[in-house]
Amino acid sequence: MHPLHALGDLEAARLSALKALGYYREERTAYAQVFMLVHLGLVGMLAGQFSAALQFCREAEDLVERSQWTDRNLMAIARLATADILYLQGEVLLVEQMLSESVEPLVRGESWVDLFTRLFWLLARSRLQVSGFDTAGAAIDKAEEVAAERALPRLKIAAGIMRVDLLVRAGMIESAAQAHERIPVLREEAAADQWTWREACDFDIASARLALAQGQALKALDALEDLVSSCKSSNRGYHRLIGEIMAVRAAWKAGRQQQALAYLQSAIALARAHEATQLFLDEGQEFATTLRAIVRRFGLKAFSVDAVEFMSRIVGHGFGRQPRPSVATRNAESGIPAPKGLLSTRETTVLKLLTEGRSNKEMARTLGLSEATIKFHLKNIYVKLGVGRRGMAVSVGRHLNLTASD
Known part of the structure; x- marks a missing residue:
């Protein structure tokens, strides 16, 4: 790093x-x-x-x-x-x-603490939505295991913060409070350089989330205001966006309606150009309720046309519903053409041979590659198409017209 x-x-x-x-x-x-x-x-x-x-x-x-x-x-x-x-x-x-496919090679191979932190944060959050609390918790358990095996105190601290965040999202507030109390202990046990600005920001966010869940809206809002201000001055857009999204609900609960509107407008402005909807969805049904309340209070005239469209996609997507299929799978089901360049030239060639019913050995012989390389390309194809089997890859590829001759 x-x-x-x-x-x-x-x-x-x-x-x-x-x-x-x-x-x-x-x-x-x-x-x-x-x-x-x-x-x-x-x-x-x-x-x-x-x-x-x-x-x-x-x-x-x-x-x-x-x-x-x-x-x-x-x-x-x-x-x-x-x-x-x-x-x-x-x-x-x-x-x-x-990420499920990446855990083993990352844990066994060359990596560094920031990558491990991102891996387990993302894995816990995605699994919470896909398969529930237990599998999300298992991802954090794995983070702690890797931290111990590799002697990574920063990862141990990060895993502790992840656990606070997860427990609050799961509504286990007492357990979250206990986990929260352990973070300063972990920080004290580690060297000073193991607590960086990233741990500080993540901890501030987890602390505010816990305070909000405990009904301490003003306390949460004060912490989030400080976080957002700090992130603005240092161009830390990711943590600023999370802080502003959370501050919408904190300000609304604290009775500061105009401030809630301002935070919502700012968060949408940060996220809209990048299609970054998920951080809003991660806040669950309570955020959706707050968003609707703000619209009722101030009207759609308080937002730009683009902001209204963005909010419609967030609310229309459905807070708390099952996550969407991949882009490729959704497009295949709806008949929408595949995005240009979805697969590389080599991957397209491999998919064509797969469609013809060729085995890995036959594809390797035809292309002058090793079977290991063919398997490597197939894995990439599966990930990009959002599938898990050869037959599904062929089916989605046909629907998206990926194997048609130019």
Whole structure:
């Protein structure tokens, strides 16, 4: 991890990484390029530049694929960075599938604490929606296990904060309060440099969430106001967005209706351009109720046309419902053409051969590749199409016209 990233100077970290990426491109060192692209993706995500972050992450995945590496750890690293952005855009089922496949190579291979933190945060949140509290809790248990095995006190602290967040979301307020009390102990046990701005922001958010659940709206609002102000001054867009979304409900409950409106308008402005709907949906039915109350109080005239459309998609999506299928699966079911470039040229070729009923060995022989490389491409195809079996990949591919000749 870049030291500037750890200190929270995201713009300096971005510029430094761009400079390094340029150097690695000149030197044609693909492996180092992947890590810089992933780093730029993570920095962009934290800065709230979600669309740009996704481009860097996709480029990292494509570079791994073009190089025909079969390094599962490297692809898992690139895929994790991509999953971070896809989650924000509501692709919960796809993210859960991607991350479930990435846990083993990431845990067994080369990684660093920030990646582990993002992995288990995302895995817990996506599993909470896909399969419930127990599997989400198991993801946090795994985070604590990895923290112990690898002697990563920062990950141990992060896992503790994750648990507070999960318990509050599950309505287990007393247990959440007990877990919350343990965080300062974990911080005290660790070295000073193990409590970075990211742990501080995540803890502030978890603390505010707990206070709000305990009926202490003003306390929560005060904490969120400080968080949002700090994030604004340091361009930490991701945590600012979460803080503003939570502040909508805190301000409304505290009787500060105008302030709730202002936070809602600001949060929508941050999220709308990037299609980042999921953080709103994560706040559940109570947020939906608050949003509707704000609209009743101030009317739609208080919002731009684009903001109204964004809110309609959030409420229309349904708080507390099952997460959506992947984009590819939804498009296949509705007859919508596939997004251009959904699959790479090589993946399209493999899918065509799969459609013809070829075995992995036959595809490897036809393309002059190893069977391991064919399996690697098939896994990528499954993830991008949101499927889990060969037959489903063929079916979705046909619906999306992915194997038609140009």
